[in-house]
């Protein structure tokens with residue numbers, strides 16, 4: 162492949178009902194595409210965007226290099242551009258391709274997590290964290306990833322107060338910094354929690370503000386069974402789906418630092434999430450106020466149950 166571009170054009174598998182699974186399975190092209198191209202003497206890697214949307218936006222995200230392999234550029238093509246390139250290649254095996262990129266890595270800037278809490282009325286030392294992340298991917302405004310999670314985390318606390326409820330355990334909203342390229346906000350929050358010997362009951366994360374479906378829990382089977390018992394209370398609001406799975410990137414480091422009984426991810430309907438994920442199309446107009454509010458209310462309900470009954 163000396164002197165050539167490697168073009169990865171494996172599409173999202175639309176037969177998979179979970180777009181997150183399609184994203185995971187197509188993701189190797191972007192994650193290790195440039196490494197595999199570099200190993201073979203290629204000059205660059207072109208990757209079909211990880212989405213089932215047919216549009217002109219490049220959908221970008223994490224890619225890796227291996228220090229033992231020559232570094233070559235990796236670029237995301239929009240799905241329409243990838244289809245076009247594929248047609249052109251079929252028509253002309255000697256097609257020439259020129260790539261111009263202007264990506265730079267700027268120096269780090271000091272930044273902060275933002276934290277606010279309601280002290281528990283009975284068990285102030287037991288903490289329930291609820292959070293989203295303040296930063297966004299560089300091409301994106303980050304309305305759904307993760308402006309919505311930030312809003313819902315604050316909204317959950319506001320709703321508890323507006324309803325006149327005094328949570329028995331401490332509920333802490335955390336707006337995390339730097340989820341997208343290093344997770345340093347989540348890492349630092351967990352480090353401080355361990356250093357201060359805090360007791361964490363559970364942590365909830367929202368990353369994407371579509372219609373609530375339920376929650377995914379990262380916990381021991383006995384804890385998952387306890388959470389499942391609350392299903393009937395969430396069912397009227399269509400937020401009772403409980404799956405075992407990833408809690409969230411920001412809250413992830415808490416797992417080893419302070420061992421909360423559960424890491425819980427807010428599950429919104431994800432069918433449209435990868436249409437806008439990490440693109441210039443992730444803008445405020447894509448957020449539906451009703452869906453956003455229903456999500457915030459679902460999270461507030463779960464937090465109330467956690468604060469009253471523990472795990």
Ligand SMILES: [Zn+2]
Pocket residue numbers: 294306307340368
């Ligand atoms: Zn995110």
